[in-house]
Amino acid sequence: MALLQKSIEKRDALLKATLCLVNNGGIQEASMAKVAKLANVSPATIYLYFDSKQDMVNQLYLDVKQSFTDAAFKNLLTDSSVKENFEKIWFNMVDFKLHQKEEASFLSQCDNTPMIDEQTRQKGLTFLTPLFDLWIKGKQQGIIKELSPYLLYAFTIYPLAFLMNMENRKLCELGDAVLKDAYQAAWDSIKI
Amino acid sequence: MALLQKSIEKRDALLKATLCLVNNGGIQEASMAKVAKLANVSPATIYLYFDSKQDMVNQLYLDVKQSFTDAAFKNLLTDSSVKENFEKIWFNMVDFKLHQKEEASFLSQCDNTPMIDEQTRQKGLTFLTPLFDLWIKGKQQGIIKELSPYLLYAFTIYPLAFLMNMENRKLCELGDAVLKDAYQAAWDSIKI
């Protein structure tokens, strides 16, 4: 138990180190030597926890994506309307992106990069099923446009990555008023 | 003249090779040796045209961004309404992303990656001024919401990158009907 606990801690330290390095210079900056040093571990030790660098990055992606979607679907009321639940999810995602900047920034870097295996990326997509299901319900109730989940995602969720990047580069501040406007834009794009 | 021409051709060959390699494996796959080989040139020759790898990638970014915005602002009618011009620009961008997939995919990879200098990225942003000016006009006329250009961009243009990526991964097909729906979503998100 203590052993297992220690192992988990070391694995987490490695993933966290990778996250930090990738964020601050891309995948090319996250060499195994640097990851090891940042996690206070020998390079060789990494290979007790991961098959390869690719495997490590893939697992990091899935871990982060999981915690993102966990945060997104938290505190949903089962008796709420589709519109209310969507709004809740949307602001949950915003909260994640505002408070877990490293994780969010990493995910957005993964999304447009050959950094992650296509297979792993697909698996990450499945974490979003609750949202897709909600959209199906919304379409059935006639309150959401008859659009594919890709379109719905592209116009309501994906823009958040852009806004977050702009805020991180100090080009744009995401205060409450701006976020309220942003949510309205998102909803307007898909509501009937 | 013939000399200058030849130089330009070689520069273009190098940029094209870089574009191709970055697209098919990220910046880490585009080593100077591979770029040189793909452009039929000695590694050393690259340094007659660029100061460094970073300089080469930066210049590639600006070149591609320029040709993207050139395409976006082509065939605009000066006596058209704001709405008409916005629609024209939007579909121009779609055309670019559908027909110049390599260039478009490269740009989307650059946007969320530390691959490009912040300074260079800023310069690329200025190419979009015509669009920003159009939005200002639209706001003055009361047909576009009073939102910052970042918000407007996030909800109307940025989603295209996502849709393009999905199409390239064969997860989504961007036919005329889908694009019409997408444009409507974009416009609905910012129109008053």
Added chain:
DNA sequence: TAAAAAAGAATGAACGTTCATAAATAAATT
């Protein structure tokens, strides 16, 4: 005391860049 976990050193390959030199072109001199 046996097994598992971790370490540091070492691996060949690949990296971005530079070097001395060769080929190609232009200018200058016959």
Added chain:
DNA sequence: AATTTATTTATGAACGTTCATTCTTTTTTA
């Protein structure tokens, strides 16, 4: 117009460094 000289352009090999990964040995744990 022909030939030499200067200048640019391009090269392949080599630079030192870093890469991802593995090997052997030591430390820790049960």
